[in-house]
Amino acid sequence: xxxxxxxxxxxGHWHHExxxxxxxxxxxxxxxxxYYLMLGCSxxxxxxxxxxxxxxxxxxxxxxxxxxxxxxLGGSCNSIALNVQKLMMSNYPKPKVIIAQWPHxxxxxxxxxxxHTFTGIPQMKTAIFEEFLTHDGLFETMAKNAFWYVNSLxxxxxxxxxxxxxxxxxxxxxxxxxxxxDRARDNSHPGPETNKKIVEHxxxxxxxxx
Numbered sequence: 001x002x003x004x005x006x007x008x009x010x011x012g013h014w015h016h017e018x019x020x021x022x023x024x025x026x027x028x029x030x031x032x033x034x035y036y037l038m039l040g041c042s043x044x045x046x047x048x049x050x051x052x053x054x055x056x057x058x059x060x061x062x063x064x065x066x067x068x069x070x071x072x073l074g075g076s077c078n079s080i081a082l083n084v085q086k087l088m089m090s091n092y093p094k095p096k097v098i099i100a101q102w103p104h105x106x107x108x109x110x111x112x113x114x115x116h117t118f119t120g121i122p123q124m125k126t127a128i129f130e131e132f133l134t135h136d137g138l139f140e141t142m143a144k145n146a147f148w149y150v151n152s153l154x155x156x157x158x159x160x161x162x163x164x165x166x167x168x169x170x171x172x173x174x175x176x177x178x179x180x181x182d183r184a185r186d187n188s189h190p191g192p193e194t195n196k197k198i199v200e201h202x203x204x205x206x207x208x209x210x
Contacts, residue, residue: 018051028066031092035066039080040101043162044071048184053192058199076107081146088153097209098157099202100150102169105143140172147173158205162190176201
């Protein structure tokens with residue numbers, strides 16, 4: 001059910017990361033009748049961070065309720081929206097609350113069925129990617145559409161971002177930004193103390209929803 005990845009940080013430290021059968025860092029695999037849903041990028045996934053320090057893991061213990069962590073390495077605003085859309089179109093129970101950590105808006109994740117890879121003449125592929133890079137405001141529009149969708153489903157949403165040197169989600173979405181006050185073993189991703197701040201913020205927002 002679970003696989004183990006061993007990763008080495010920038011200072012030579014190693015640790016294990018447990019992931020479930022779908023590649024997510026969550027003990028709870030399938031939605032239950034009562035759960036919270038966390039989405040985001042590698043900051044939510046907890047790259048180079050021991051499980052015991054991970055916000056979703058701490059929240060699960062604090063709340064006594066499953067927290068499904070759908071953080072994706074390199075995740076984007078559209079990957080958050082597409083994961084939520086797939087859940088909403090399924091017969092699985094819907095979450096009590098969606099907890100969304102919005103990443104850098106100048107990311108876009110392209111999903112592909114391994115059996116149906118992207119085909120076409122090279123010129124077409126080049127034109128498509130050039131559009132992404134040169135069309136003024138395209139990334140902002142796509143990010144706003146993703147944010148709007150996740151917040152339009154009638155499910156309470158806690159939105160936040162992690163403040164780093166290249167953050168821009170806070171300004172675009174007008175959401176709280178949590179300061180990255182320490183770093184994980186790769187000296188880049190949020191560390192244990194930052195994850196504690198994330199937990200404090202989420203618990204406060206959950207109380208406000210009561």
